[in-house]
Amino acid sequence: MSLANEGNVLEVEDVTLAFDGVTAVDGVSFHVAAGELFAIIGPNGAGKTSIFNVLSGVYRPQRGSVRFRGEEVLGRRPHRIAAMGIARTFQNIELFAHLTVVENLMLGRHNHMRYGALAAFAWVGRARREELANRAAVEEVIDFLELEQWRRLPVGLLPYGVQKRVELGRALAMEPKVLLLDEPVAGMNVEETEDMARFVLDVRDELGIAMIMVEHDMGLVMDLADRVMVLDFGKPIRTGTPAEVQRDPDVVRAYLGEAHQSVGGPA
Numbered sequence: 060m061s062l063a064n065e066g067n068v069l070e071v072e073d074v075t076l077a078f079d080g081v082t083a084v085d086g087v088s089f090h091v092a093a094g095e096l097f098a099i100i101g102p103n104g105a106g107k108t109s110i111f112n113v114l115s116g117v118y119r120p121q122r123g124s125v126r127f128r129g130e131e132v133l134g135r136r137p138h139r140i141a142a143m144g145i146a147r148t149f150q151n152i153e154l155f156a157h158l159t160v161v162e163n164l165m166l167g168r169h170n171h172m173r174y175g176a177l178a179a180f181a182w183v184g185r186a187r188r189e190e191l192a193n194r195a196a197v198e199e200v201i202d203f204l205e206l207e208q209w210r211r212l213p214v215g216l217l218p219y220g221v222q223k224r225v226e227l228g229r230a231l232a233m234e235p236k237v238l239l240l241d242e243p244v245a246g247m248n249v250e251e252t253e254d255m256a257r258f259v260l261d262v263r264d265e266l267g268i269a270m271i272m273v274e275h276d277m278g279l280v281m282d283l284a285d286r287v288m289v290l291d292f293g294k295p296i297r298t299g300t301p302a303e304v305q306r307d308p309d310v311v312r313a314y315l316g317e318a319h320q321s322v323g324g325p326a
């Protein structure tokens with residue numbers, strides 16, 4: 060039985076994660092509604108990546124619960140959580156550099172492949188249909204993210220901004236219900252950032268996929284996010300709309316004041 064609010068795709072309650080002596084995540088609770096773009100911000104070391112690692116099953120917190128569409132996620136292995144519908148991208152690109160765009164995206168379909176080589180031999184028809192369906196899904200992603208011109212090239216040869224887009228594509232190929240975006244525009248130039256912002260909005264508005272985005276680019280966060288949670292030393296100090304968060308004195312003191320000087324960067 061689930062007490063989950065029907066409108067929420069993810070419900071995080073009182074999650075606490077400590078590494079010998081360091082409490083990286085300290086009693087964190089939040090929810091993400093279906094189709095919502097939820098951002099997590101905070102200074103370096105505030106616990107943002109640790110939360111992603113909890114949500115995707117890499118770390119097991121000492122306390123708390125994470126429910127995805129009413130089902131407990133904690134205790135499941137990362138590949139099971141991905142198969143449930145929680146996909147992620149990484150701060151540092153984690154693609155296979157020597158494989159092409161299409162091949163990398165096909166790897167994102169791994170969760171949808173039920174027939175291995177042996178099964179394919181025995182049930183040629185079904186396995187072939189499945190392969191075709193996977194290819195069609197990958198083609199849709201290529202179309203959606205405007206990756207046509209690079210499709211046959213090894214990912215390692217592509218411009219940085221395009222590689223980040225391929226990573227987003229690999230996550231989308233999994234057909235997730237929730238997407239965790241870890242610093243999607245880190246290291247990008249202005250044009251690449253604008254492209255990525257447009258694609259992130261398209262993912263929300265056209266595909267209706269809920270997202271949690273960790274990002275240091277405050278302009279981007281405040282422009283795109285529906286709601287923002289501000290973390291400081293592992294604790295949420297404020298969760299609200301971008302406008303609410305920006306005028307909260309505690310947030311300005313803990314993060315935004317400093318962020319405007321050191322993270323804002325050149326316009």
Ligand SMILES: Nc1ncnc2c1ncn2[C@@H]1O[C@H](COP(=O)(O)OP(=O)(O)OP(=O)(O)O)[C@@H](O)[C@H]1O
Nearest residue numbers: 078081082083101102103104105106107108109110
């Ligand atoms: N595997 C680990 N072992 C020990 N301590 C860790 C581990 N991972 C994170 N920490 C500690 O937990 C705290 C939170 O780190 P985390 O990487 O989650 O912060 P963050 O907000 O993502 O930072 P950044 O913005 O720099 O990516 C830090 O004090 C960090 O040193």
